[in-house]
Amino acid sequence: MALALGGTQTHLSPLLCRAASNDNYSNAPIATASHARDASYVRRAAELADMSAGSTSPHPNFGCVIATSSGAVAGEGFLYAQGTKPAEILAVEAAGESCRRSTAYLNMEPGDCHGDHAAVAALVEAGIERVVVGIRHPLQHLRGNAVRALRGHGVQVDVVGEDLKSKIIENARKSCLLVNAPLICRAASRVPFSVLKYAMTLDGKIAASSGHAAWISSKISRSRVFEMRGRSDAIVVGGNTVRRDNPRLTARHGGGHMPMRIVMSQSLDLPEEASLWDVSDASTIVVTQRGARKSFQKLLASKGVEVVEFDILNPRDVMEYFHDRGYLSVLWECGGTLAASAISAGIIHKVFAFIAPKIIGGKYAPSPVGELGMVQMTQALDLIDVCYEQVGPDMLISGFLQPIPDLTPVIPSVEETYAIDPTVTPYESKIIFFYKTWDPYGAFSNFSPHPIQMPDVNGDYATWLSVEHFYQAQKFVGVDDPLAQDCVERIKSAKSPEEAARLGRSMQRQCPDLVRSDWESAKIDAMYRAVKCKFSIYPHLNSMLLSTAGYVLVEASPHDLFWGGGRDGEGLNYLGRLLMQLRSEFLGESSASNQNSFLAG
Numbered sequence: 001m002a003l004a005l006g007g008t009q010t011h012l013s014p015l016l017c018r019a020a021s022n023d024n025y026s027n028a029p030i031a032t033a034s035h036a037r038d039a040s041y042v043r044r045a046a047e048l049a050d051m052s053a054g055s056t057s058p059h060p061n062f063g064c065v066i067a068t069s070s071g072a073v074a075g076e077g078f079l080y081a082q083g084t085k086p087a088e089i090l091a092v093e094a095a096g097e098s099c100r101r102s103t104a105y106l107n108m109e110p111g112d113c114h115g116d117h118a119a120v121a122a123l124v125e126a127g128i129e130r131v132v133v134g135i136r137h138p139l140q141h142l143r144g145n146a147v148r149a150l151r152g153h154g155v156q157v158d159v160v161g162e163d164l165k166s167k168i169i170e171n172a173r174k175s176c177l178l179v180n181a182p183l184i185c186r187a188a189s190r191v192p193f194s195v196l197k198y199a200m201t202l203d204g205k206i207a208a209s210s211g212h213a214a215w216i217s218s219k220i221s222r223s224r225v226f227e228m229r230g231r232s233d234a235i236v237v238g239g240n241t242v243r244r245d246n247p248r249l250t251a252r253h254g255g256g257h258m259p260m261r262i263v264m265s266q267s268l269d270l271p272e273e274a275s276l277w278d279v280s281d282a283s284t285i286v287v288t289q290r291g292a293r294k295s296f297q298k299l300l301a302s303k304g305v306e307v308v309e310f311d312i313l314n315p316r317d318v319m320e321y322f323h324d325r326g327y328l329s330v331l332w333e334c335g336g337t338l339a340a341s342a343i344s345a346g347i348i349h350k351v352f353a354f355i356a357p358k359i360i361g362g363k364y365a366p367s368p369v370g371e372l373g374m375v376q377m378t379q380a381l382d383l384i385d386v387c388y389e390q391v392g393p394d395m396l397i398s399g400f401l402q403p404i405p406d407l408t409p410v411i412p413s414v415e416e417t418y419a420i421d422p423t424v425t426p427y428e429s430k431i432i433f434f435y436k437t438w439d440p441y442g443a444f445s446n447f448s449p450h451p452i453q454m455p456d457v458n459g460d461y462a463t464w465l466s467v468e469h470f471y472q473a474q475k476f477v478g479v480d481d482p483l484a485q486d487c488v489e490r491i492k493s494a495k496s497p498e499e500a501a502r503l504g505r506s507m508q509r510q511c512p513d514l515v516r517s518d519w520e521s522a523k524i525d526a527m528y529r530a531v532k533c534k535f536s537i538y539p540h541l542n543s544m545l546l547s548t549a550g551y552v553l554v555e556a557s558p559h560d561l562f563w564g565g566g567r568d569g570e571g572l573n574y575l576g577r578l579l580m581q582l583r584s585e586f587l588g589e590s591s592a593s594n595q596n597s598f599l600a601g
């Protein structure tokens, strides 16, 4: 058996522990043997998908297992990050010739948001006879497309819960739902998937009465927290936690990605020096009330900390804002005051409580959740799908505060949401917005996984994994410094467009001297050349671009006011403009060539 690992994270999330333990292949006397085998491989596909949790964001997690007719595993793979090779291709490559007449098990229907049917084509071309799909794609515009395409190629497709029904297979489906719970919840609620995590003593305190809290949970529990951070797009704390703990909130387990740190502070009465203001390892955003301490906002900005003002600072508005910025999952590591506010706002989906076997006492020692206004025990919020796990000396109890939304009533599309909610203004007609690569026009994003070949200064062609890789590296090209050349190489070999963007932006921020002096005037041309190459070499992308004729193209980035259109249309939308310019060039070329062939005919 070959395992095509797309990445390095190998820890199986506690997300899966309950579903996994309930569904043991060897303990399934009442299920048919074939259902038991299907269930065990679907669950394995979910385990594989989970290995890159956090790294694929905002993309879902995909895993694939290929099993021969005798039941042997021939190949496995998982998506490492957005823009890297799909799980199905990795598994097919690992299985080689054994793919013929084998079954492929997928935790989730492939998304095919780039219109190239790469995953479906790999399975079909490899001679896969049957595909078992754990869950259909949660996003409506992608749902069912790959299942239909596979069936159209004569592949037998069994969707769990539709074509395969039994208790054991239903438990396997649960594993698939858990792995992509962030995407499913986010799609249904229009806020990121939020997890509240805290460490408390056996007598229910998250700090001593003095406010001292380092440490309640054990070292091993805290290193588990580092992994959780690595699986999240952002960590949230309140102002008081910054004042009391001076936290770093970084993922320090060696590997994985570094989440954004978000501080919610109404007063902005925060220390001038704090670990979170050092943005060399990870970025920080402070969200606050409009008009709060303008001089302190300036100080934060001078340290590279972004400040975002809200009319009224509440967890729901803040999470809706970060949803619009593309965040998939958020870890709340705040104290009880903010935790209560977030639970009351209905934006916490899951809770992780580390309980340490120690007692601190203290009448005024804080507890994990402040005032919720409940007076009867019958009002208590019951956790769903509770999981118990011993971590070193501590006990970790986790569970959902809200059920994972059912996929069967289809999550409404953007248009349907407007129809249901008349307060939401529909997009103006004749505008096509694109941003995330899973959107209907997601292939227009620079993060779409379309490698390009571009000439260097000597005219030699090199392959770049995405437009974003090329664009970020151009910042440092031609600078006479080995460190700048090293930046170019590191960006070039970044595993995903996100990694390339992160590297390019952080090196530009940290070492402005390495950025070429003409960058501001050269960047549009660099982008134009890269985008032109992409839309010239991929015929299906070229057709997609031409099909938008007559529409204004807007990159719906709420925060990039140069390449994107901004939150309220205040952005310059240079990426949209370049695409429209290219579109007219291509249309001009095709009408000229039509005219030539007409004349020739």
Ligand SMILES: NC(=O)C1=CN([C@@H]2O[C@H](COP(=O)(O)OP(=O)(O)OC[C@H]3O[C@@H](n4cnc5c(N)ncnc54)[C@H](OP(=O)(O)O)[C@@H]3O)[C@@H](O)[C@H]2O)C=CC1
Pocket: 197, 198, 199, 200, 205, 206, 207, 210, 211, 212, 213, 216, 237, 238, 239, 240, 241, 242, 244, 245, 264, 265, 266, 267, 268, 269, 313, 314, 315, 333, 334, 335, 336, 337, 338, 339, 341, 366
């Ligand atoms: N053991 C554990 O797991 C943890 C323990 N702790 C401990 O908890 C204590 C801090 O607890 P606590 O003050 O509750 O925590 P937080 O600081 O995390 O949350 C409260 C603060 O959040 C800010 N805030 C912004 N918007 C809101 C809102 N809508 N509702 C409520 N708060 C908002 C305010 O900051 P501002 O005042 O700046 O306006 C407020 O003071 C410390 O002793 C710390 O050590 C903290 C985290 C985890």
Ligand SMILES: Nc1c(N[C@@H]2O[C@H](COP(=O)(O)O)[C@@H](O)[C@H]2O)[nH]c(=O)[nH]c1=O
Pocket: 198, 199, 213, 214, 215, 216, 217, 221, 222, 225, 237, 241, 245, 246, 247, 248, 249, 250, 333, 334, 354
């Ligand atoms: N005290 C406490 C926690 N506290 C949380 O961790 C933050 C400190 O993180 P860092 O500075 O990155 O090490 C702190 O501000 C609070 O949010 N967490 C735990 O897992 N166990 C503990 O006992």
